[in-house]
Amino acid sequence: MTHADDCCTTAEDGVESDQQQPLILERVVEETKSWQSVVTHRLKKNCSCSPKKAKSKILGFVPIVKWLPSYQLREWLLGDVMSGLIVGILLVPQSIAYSLLASQDPIYGLYTSFFASIIYALLGTSRHISVGIFGVLCLLVGQVVDRELALAGYLPESSSLLSSNDSALLLAGQGNGTFGMDCDRSCYAITVGATVTFTAGVYQVLMGIFQVGFVSVYLSDSLLSGFATGASLTILTSQFKYVLGLKIPRPQGWFTLFKTWYGVLSNLQHTNICDLVTSLVCLLILLPTKELNDRFKSKLKAPIPFELFVVVIATLASHFGNFNTDYGSGVAGTIPTGFLPPQMPLWSLIPNVAVDAFSIAIVGFAITVSLSEMFAKKHGYTVDANQEMYAIGFCNILPSFFRCFTTSAALTKTLVKESTGCQTQISGIISALVLLLVLLVIAPLFYSLQKCVLAVIILVNLRGALRKFLDIPSMWRVNRVDTSIWLVTMATSALVNTELGLLVGVLVSALCVIGRTQQAKVLELGRASTRGHYEDVSAYRGLRTHPGVAVFRYDAPIYYANQSLFKRSLYKSAGLDPLKEKSRVMKFKKKSKVPDVNGTGKGEEAGVMLENKPLRSVVIDGSAISFLDTAGVGALKEVRKDYAELGVQVVLAQCSTSVLDSLQRGGYYPDKKESDAGEETMIFYTIADAVHHVQSLSAPNGDYDRKC
Numbered sequence: 001m002t003h004a005d006d007c008c009t010t011a012e013d014g015v016e017s018d019q020q021q022p023l024i025l026e027r028v029v030e031e032t033k034s035w036q037s038v039v040t041h042r043l044k045k046n047c048s049c050s051p052k053k054a055k056s057k058i059l060g061f062v063p064i065v066k067w068l069p070s071y072q073l074r075e076w077l078l079g080d081v082m083s084g085l086i087v088g089i090l091l092v093p094q095s096i097a098y099s100l101l102a103s104q105d106p107i108y109g110l111y112t113s114f115f116a117s118i119i120y121a122l123l124g125t126s127r128h129i130s131v132g133i134f135g136v137l138c139l140l141v142g143q144v145v146d147r148e149l150a151l152a153g154y155l156p157e158s159s160s161l162l163s164s165n166d167s168a169l170l171l172a173g174q175g176n177g178t179f180g181m182d183c184d185r186s187c188y189a190i191t192v193g194a195t196v197t198f199t200a201g202v203y204q205v206l207m208g209i210f211q212v213g214f215v216s217v218y219l220s221d222s223l224l225s226g227f228a229t230g231a232s233l234t235i236l237t238s239q240f241k242y243v244l245g246l247k248i249p250r251p252q253g254w255f256t257l258f259k260t261w262y263g264v265l266s267n268l269q270h271t272n273i274c275d276l277v278t279s280l281v282c283l284l285i286l287l288p289t290k291e292l293n294d295r296f297k298s299k300l301k302a303p304i305p306f307e308l309f310v311v312v313i314a315t316l317a318s319h320f321g322n323f324n325t326d327y328g329s330g331v332a333g334t335i336p337t338g339f340l341p342p343q344m345p346l347w348s349l350i351p352n353v354a355v356d357a358f359s360i361a362i363v364g365f366a367i368t369v370s371l372s373e374m375f376a377k378k379h380g381y382t383v384d385a386n387q388e389m390y391a392i393g394f395c396n397i398l399p400s401f402f403r404c405f406t407t408s409a410a411l412t413k414t415l416v417k418e419s420t421g422c423q424t425q426i427s428g429i430i431s432a433l434v435l436l437l438v439l440l441v442i443a444p445l446f447y448s449l450q451k452c453v454l455a456v457i458i459l460v461n462l463r464g465a466l467r468k469f470l471d472i473p474s475m476w477r478v479n480r481v482d483t484s485i486w487l488v489t490m491a492t493s494a495l496v497n498t499e500l501g502l503l504v505g506v507l508v509s510a511l512c513v514i515g516r517t518q519q520a521k522v523l524e525l526g527r528a529s530t531r532g533h534y535e536d537v538s539a540y541r542g543l544r545t546h547p548g549v550a551v552f553r554y555d556a557p558i559y560y561a562n563q564s565l566f567k568r569s570l571y572k573s574a575g576l577d578p579l580k581e582k583s584r585v586m587k588f589k590k591k592s593k594v595p596d597v598n599g600t601g602k603g604e605e606a607g608v609m610l611e612n613k614p615l616r617s618v619v620i621d622g623s624a625i626s627f628l629d630t631a632g633v634g635a636l637k638e639v640r641k642d643y644a645e646l647g648v649q650v651v652l653a654q655c656s657t658s659v660l661d662s663l664q665r666g667g668y669y670p671d672k673k674e675s676d677a678g679e680e681t682m683i684f685y686t687i688a689d690a691v692h693h694v695q696s697l698s699a700p701n702g703d704y705d706r707k708c
Contacts, residue, residue, distance in 0.1 A: 061390065064122050064425065071424065079421025084430020086303065086420050087130055087413050091117075091431060092438055093311045094133065094413075094461070096332065096446065097454035100242065101138040101235060102405050103145040103250070104193055105186050106332045106446065106454075109133055110439055111339070115399035116407040117432040121425035123391035125383040126372035128422050130413035130431070131395055135458065136231040137364055137406045139238070140498060141193050144356045146250045148192045148349065154185045192353070193405040195345040199357035200406055201396030204365055208389035219366040222475075223505040225468060226486035227363070230493025230501050232465035233257065235458065240264050242455035243279040245272025245329060254497045274327035275452040278318075282310055282456040290460055303416055307457055311449060319448035330451040335443040342401040359499045361396075364408035368392045371409040375418065412461065481512050520556035522569040525621060525687070527551075532688035534621065548614055549694055550574050551687055553621040558632030567635055576615050578642035615648055617694035621687055622655035633666030640668075649697065653690035655683070 058065065091113045099109030113132040120131040183191075237260045241248050246267050251259035289306040297303065323329040365388070372383040395407050417427055468486075475483040488508045493501025525534040526543025534551055537543050545551070552573055558566050571577040620636075628636075640650040655663070660683065663669060684690035 060384075060387065062122060063125050063387065067424070071426070076423035076426070079423045080426040081430055083417045083420035083422035084427040085434060086305070087417050087427065088431035088434025089305045089308055090303075090413060090416060091132060091435060093307045093454075093457055095435070096311075096449070097457040098133045098135060098138045100451060100454055101135060101142050101238070101458060102193060103142040103149075103189055104405060105190070105335075106449075107335045107439075107443060108190055108193070108403055108405065110335075110435055110443065111402055112399060112404040112407055114432050114435040114439060115402060115404055116395045117428040117435070119395045119398060120391055121428035121432075123387070123394055124372075124425060125387050125391070126376060126409075127381065127424050128375040128379065128414060128418050129368065129371050129409040130417050130428065131368065131392065131409050132407055132413065134364070134367065134408045134410045135235055135461070136228055136367075136498075137360060137408055139231055139235050140356070140360050140363070141196055141405050142238075142250070143252070143256075143498065144196050144353055145189050145192045147252050148352065149185065149189060150249075150252060151352075152188060154188065190403045190405075191343075191346050192349060194343070194400040194403050195349045196353045196357050196360065197396045197404060197406045198345040198400035199350055199353055200361040200364065201393045201398075201400065203358055203361035204389050204393030204396065207361075207365070208386050208393060211386055218506060218509070219362070219370075220482070220485065220509055221370070222482040222486045223489050223502075223509055224366060224370060226489030227493050227502050227505055229465050229468045229486075230490040230495075231498050232462045233490075233494040234260075234498055236462055236466070237261060237264075239455040239458050242330070242451045243275065243459070244268070245275030245452060246270055247330075254500070255495065256497070257494055272328060272330075274323050274329045275450065278314065278323075278329070278450055279452045279456050282314065282453055283460070285310055286456060286460045290463070297419060303419075307460075310457075311446070311453060314453045315446055315449045318450050323450060324448065332446050332449040332451065332454070335446055337440055337443055339439070340403060343403060345400060356499065359502055360406055361393075363502065364396070364406060365389055365392055368409040371411060371414055375414065412464065481516070485509050485512060514561060517556040517559075517562050518565060520554060520562070520565075520569075522552045522554050522566070522573040524573055525551040525553055527688070527691075532686065534687045546691055546695065548616040549619065549691055550615060550617070551619045551621065551691065553624055555624040557625055557627045558635055559627070559629040560631035563631045563635035566632075567639060570618075570620075570639060574615060574618060576643075576646070576648070578646055581646055582642075617697075618643060618648060618650045619684075619687060619690045619694065620650065620652050622652050622659055625655065625659055628659055628662040628666070630666060633662055633668055636663070637666075637668055649694055651682075651684060651690050651694060653684040653687045 060066075092110070095109035095113040096106040097109075099106045102109070116131045120129075124131065234257055237257050238250065240246075240260075241264055244264065246264060247270075248263045248267055250256075251263065253259075286306060289304070293300070293303045293306070318324065318329065318331060324331045368391075369383075369385050369388050372388055373385075376383045392408060399407070472483065472487075475486065485505060485508050489501055489505030491501075492504040523536045523538070524545070526537040526540075526545045527534050529542060529544060534553075535543060536553070537545065550573075552570060554566055554570070556562065556566075571579075618639075625632075636652070643650050652663075682693065684693065
């Protein structure tokens with residue numbers, strides 16, 4: 001492979017005046033390894049064990065063992081303790097509230113936040129994120145739980161079974177020896193939730209083992225934001241039945257948003273006035289106070305826990321006012337202290353929830369990694385995506401044996417941790433201690449807490465997601481493609497189905513990427529007057545083009561989906577379509593014969609074409625072509641062949657080594673033995689080299705450039 005170096009210096013009149021010696025670059029030939037040697041090397045690398053490697057693996061799998069010995073007690077402890085206490089206090093009402101969203105009793109939300117805080121502190125690599133209950137995942141788990149409860153024959157919002165489905169519970173009891181016919185609706189609900197959580201955790205750990213943490217890159221920020229916003233609309237709708245004190249089942253299947261609103265509106269006459277008044281009072285308190293927290297967060301050392309104050313006051317009012325017995329208001333009910341013995345998942349249920357658990361696993365991991373990387377970048381450290389997969393996976397697997405449901409990082413609590421001085425994961429352990437105190441001592445005191453208060457807490461916490469609608473105009477101005485992905489994902493998640501919204505978002509994102517390659521156009525390039533740099537002639541003034549030589553760039557890979565578009569765009573930009581030109585030549589040949597002066601059989605075509613089309617050479621800048629597939633190589637070969645029949649030479653310049661390898665394997669460059677002059681095997685590393693080469697092959701008249 002030879003290459004003529006930049007052989008010209010441009011004077012003021014634009015005429016080349018100096019020529020250097022050609023530059024020859026020799027490619028490094030990579031050693032071809034047999035599959036046996038590759039497998040042997042991989043086995044030695046991954047299966048061999050030494051004390052040093054074992055220590056490194058342990059420290060990598062349990063990061064706290066690595067950083068805890070170097071913990072800076074004086075500098076970090078105060079910030080960790082303060083942030084841990086604040087987040088722990090905020091977790092109490094939110095854990096109880098989001099249990100409703102997951103169709104679980106309040107105690108299980110406290111269990112979930114407690115175990116997740118401890119396990120992530122041991123295994124996580126982010127110093128700032130708070131792992132625990134996240135509204136979107138609670139919604140996804142709750143939908144699965146309600147579906148399985150209905151399939152098992154449980155009455156909505158009841159502890160009894162339909163008489164015709166007694167065998168369903170018996171089968172469930174046979175699947176898990178820890179309970180039988182005495183397992184009520186609440187017991188079966190948490191069994192389903194724990195099984196979903198276990199399955200999702202297994203998926204996440206397996207993805208960590210097989211090093212597939214890269215899947216998160218396919219979930220863009222616009223996709224995740226649209227999905228979260230759409231799910232927030234569903235969450236908001238699902239809480240109105242608690243705000244109004246209505247006892248209606250959660251609808252299943254698609255279009256749950258419309259079904260829920262229909263159920264709420266058709267049952268308005270059954271509104272519980274006590275719940276409605278309590279909800280309005282709580283909203284009037286929480287909305288302005290939360291806004292005050294947000295407005296003065298830079299001046300406050302820690303956010304004021306208004307939610308906890310509202311929970312305490314509402315519980316006291318409900319207890320002494322007998323809201324449950326006198327007005328029929330729904331309350332949290334008995335919240336036991338301590339921990340229940342571990343329980344195995346319901347193995348027979350795993351096939352039913354496997355697909356749901358996979359989407360839950362992907363969403364939980366993507367949100368956790370996104371927040372981890374965001375705060376790590378902000379504070380100047382790195383996180384390991386695959387270790388995060390392990391951490392969040394075990395945050396689901398281990399707690400599932402203690403009747404917990406799915407967890408992930410939560411943005412709101414993470415922001416609180418950061419703003420209150422969090423330095424390390426010790427903050428998560430402090431939060432777990434606060435929850436432990438509640439679980440052992442305080443939990444039973446929340447017996448009279450109304451469910452409508454918990455629903456209001458959820459609604460108030462959705463403010464941030466719902467504000468995204470106000471950002472749509474600015475998002476549209478910045479990037480219309482990302483905004484379209486956001487809108488489609490949001491609308492599908494909210495109006496059709498939550499899980500389907502995630503899938504549709506991924507597909508739309510992929511189609512947008514493909515669409516961008518479809519919209520790429522061939523651009524004509526011109527040379528700057530003082531140096532051999534080429535740019536788009538339609539974007540810059542003062543660029544020079546070469547008579548008889550057209551330089552083009554294609555800003556996309558060339559592959560099966562856009563290879564025909566590439567050829568069409570190139571022919572249009574060059575002003576010469578070989579197929580149409582050959583058709584014109586064939587018509588001309590029928591009327592008159594043009595002698596073949598060169599004896600090549602192409603004199604007629606070239607002569608007729610050059611009457612009006614003074615194009616002799618085409619240079620294609622390959623610097624923006626990231627890859628070629630077989631169809632792409634075939635398209636370039638067709639372009640070269642079609643133009644060659646018209647006497648126009650096509651050469652490539654500035655191609656990457658991967659593209660050159662694809663061209664070589666695809667037969668674009670013939671072997672030296674097969675090439676008559678060997679010119680087609682020349683590789684040009686700059687556009688100026690290619691232009692000089694094709695100009696030297698023609699009869700130059702000294703006037704190489706014209707100014708655009």
